[in-house]
Amino acid sequence: MQKDFLDILGLQAKNAGTGTGLEMMESGHWIDSYSPVDGTLIGSVSQTTHEQYETVMSKAQEASVNWRNIPAPKRGEIVRQYGDKLRKYKDALGKLVSYEMGKSLQEGYGEVQEMIDICDFAVGLSRQLYGLTMHSERSQHRMYEQWHPLGIVGIISAFNFPVAVWSWNSMIAMVCGDVCIWKASEKTPLCSVACHNIWKEVASENNLPEGISAIINGDYKVGEWMTTDHRIPLISATGSTRMGKIVGSAVAERLGRSLLELGGNNSIIITPNADLNSVLIGAVFGAVGTAGQRCTSTRRLIIHDSIYEEVKNKLAKAYTQLRIGNPLDSTIHVGPLIDKLAVQAYTNAINEAKAQGCKMLVEGAVLEGADYESGCYVQPCIIEAENHLPIVQKETFAPILYIMKYSDLKDAVAQQNGVPQGLSSAIMTDSIREAEFFLSANGSDCGIANVNIGTSGAEIGGAFGGEKETGGGRESGSDAWKAYMRRQTNTINYGMSLPLAQGIKFEL
Numbered sequence: 001m002q003k004d005f006l007d008i009l010g011l012q013a014k015n016a017g018t019g020t021g022l023e024m025m026e027s028g029h030w031i032d033s034y035s036p037v038d039g040t041l042i043g044s045v046s047q048t049t050h051e052q053y054e055t056v057m058s059k060a061q062e063a064s065v066n067w068r069n070i071p072a073p074k075r076g077e078i079v080r081q082y083g084d085k086l087r088k089y090k091d092a093l094g095k096l097v098s099y100e101m102g103k104s105l106q107e108g109y110g111e112v113q114e115m116i117d118i119c120d121f122a123v124g125l126s127r128q129l130y131g132l133t134m135h136s137e138r139s140q141h142r143m144y145e146q147w148h149p150l151g152i153v154g155i156i157s158a159f160n161f162p163v164a165v166w167s168w169n170s171m172i173a174m175v176c177g178d179v180c181i182w183k184a185s186e187k188t189p190l191c192s193v194a195c196h197n198i199w200k201e202v203a204s205e206n207n208l209p210e211g212i213s214a215i216i217n218g219d220y221k222v223g224e225w226m227t228t229d230h231r232i233p234l235i236s237a238t239g240s241t242r243m244g245k246i247v248g249s250a251v252a253e254r255l256g257r258s259l260l261e262l263g264g265n266n267s268i269i270i271t272p273n274a275d276l277n278s279v280l281i282g283a284v285f286g287a288v289g290t291a292g293q294r295c296t297s298t299r300r301l302i303i304h305d306s307i308y309e310e311v312k313n314k315l316a317k318a319y320t321q322l323r324i325g326n327p328l329d330s331t332i333h334v335g336p337l338i339d340k341l342a343v344q345a346y347t348n349a350i351n352e353a354k355a356q357g358c359k360m361l362v363e364g365a366v367l368e369g370a371d372y373e374s375g376c377y378v379q380p381c382i383i384e385a386e387n388h389l390p391i392v393q394k395e396t397f398a399p400i401l402y403i404m405k406y407s408d409l410k411d412a413v414a415q416q417n418g419v420p421q422g423l424s425s426a427i428m429t430d431s432i433r434e435a436e437f438f439l440s441a442n443g444s445d446c447g448i449a450n451v452n453i454g455t456s457g458a459e460i461g462g463a464f465g466g467e468k469e470t471g472g473g474r475e476s477g478s479d480a481w482k483a484y485m486r487r488q489t490n491t492i493n494y495g496m497s498l499p500l501a502q503g504i505k506f507e508l
């Protein structure tokens with residue numbers, strides 16, 4: 001396979017894995033990155049030592065003092081330039097995302113486009129970091145609030161979006177005046193090095209100090225250095241609910257802030273008033289896109305009993321048309337799972353579902369043969385189930401779709417909400433009453449609730465995140481920028497006396 005994109009992104013057989021900006025450091029200990037596409041060793045990334053981590057932190061602290069004093073619109077200009085570099089490298093970086101992670105090539109390109117979009121959003125935001133002015137109860141006083149940078153933001157990202165989630169956090173944090181330290185997933189380390197190589201070009205061209213954007217690499221122990229570090233006021237972590245509970249507890253122990261984007265168990269409610277053509281597109285892509293490895297992947301379909309058989313049959317037929325294979329082939333719908341541990345989780349979930357009395361509508365299987373030599377390719381499957389079953393309550397990061405019936409919309413919403421996670425949800429209906437009920441306070445309890453589109457594919461303009469065991473964090477658009485800043489209330493007395501609040505009298 002031709003891999004020119006590795007050379008274009010400055011990636012070699014062995015890559016320094018700790019960077020403070022222009023400087024890249026090696027430790028002599030390596031993290032190997034194997035492609036789930038064909039099992040090939042793509043390259044190795046140097047694992048960060050604790051000494052190197054301290055160097056990164058020192059550089060970040062120095063850079064923070066400089067960066068926060070640069071006017072926000074000028075910080076936005078740096079982010080704009082990074083967005084332009086991403087346009088230049090979109091083809092190469094999209095291919096790397098597809099090859100190292102395993103998602104389809106179009107999804108790889110789409111992820112880089114998300115990075116470009118968030119850069120554009122952040123540039124505009126750099127002129128809109130607004131505070132409020134309030135009326136004081138005291139004469140000749142002015143009261144207002146303003147927002148200041150937090151300092152250093154630690155970013156822990158997952159393998160399934162190896163570049164976009166970092167950019168959601170870092171581009172917003174940078175225009176807010178923060179510097180960023182990124183620990184990428186050890187399953188996709190080359191993507192972080194590639195993004196850092198692109199950043200180095202921008203930093204060099206603008207004579208920026210080291211430490212504004214830094215990367216570290218390693219396993220959970222490296223992440224622990226960040227989560228327990230009092231010098232990092234905010235940790236933004238994306239991953240499983242299990243991981244999030246560990247991170248959240250560690251950060252809370254030192255009274256730091258955490259922004260958690262964790263698991264999802266997302267459903268689509270399909271009513272008798274739905275357009276079934278839209279249902280098929282939304283449900284199938286939601287369930288099999290990224291091989292079911294999105295936190296917003298569709299895990300459950302809750303189908304009205306009057307159309308259950310019709311929808312079930314259409315879904316089963318649609319699944320026969322899925323093309324599974326090398327994701328760098330633009331005609332492929334479904335690529336591989338990230339690794340063989342993910343394959344094992346997939347087979348375990350299917351076995352558990354059968355043991356709990358579920359019925360297979362479309363059988364799952366681990367695919368074999370010359371086209372699937374990495375051992376990471378699986379058949380997307382559909383399972384008839386009930387919502388209360390333990391296996392349905394649990395998120396499995398794989399293309400497994402559970403389908404179930406409902407007879408009353410309130411019951412459907414109760415099933416939708418009746419899981420520990422609360423990320424994304426959707427309803428398919430042409431009834432405005434059904435749609436509005438779903439979006440009401442009595443409807444979906446998720447952070448994202450859609451009508452006539454699927455559960456996956458969030459736009460950067462809106463705040464992204466969920467409730468319950470999804471962690472409660474919000475990233476990307478809307479006013480999510482406030483998570484990366486500290487609020488300060490200011491009162492100015494421009495009179496000649498000093499009256500106290502609430503009319504309190506105090507005289508000397």
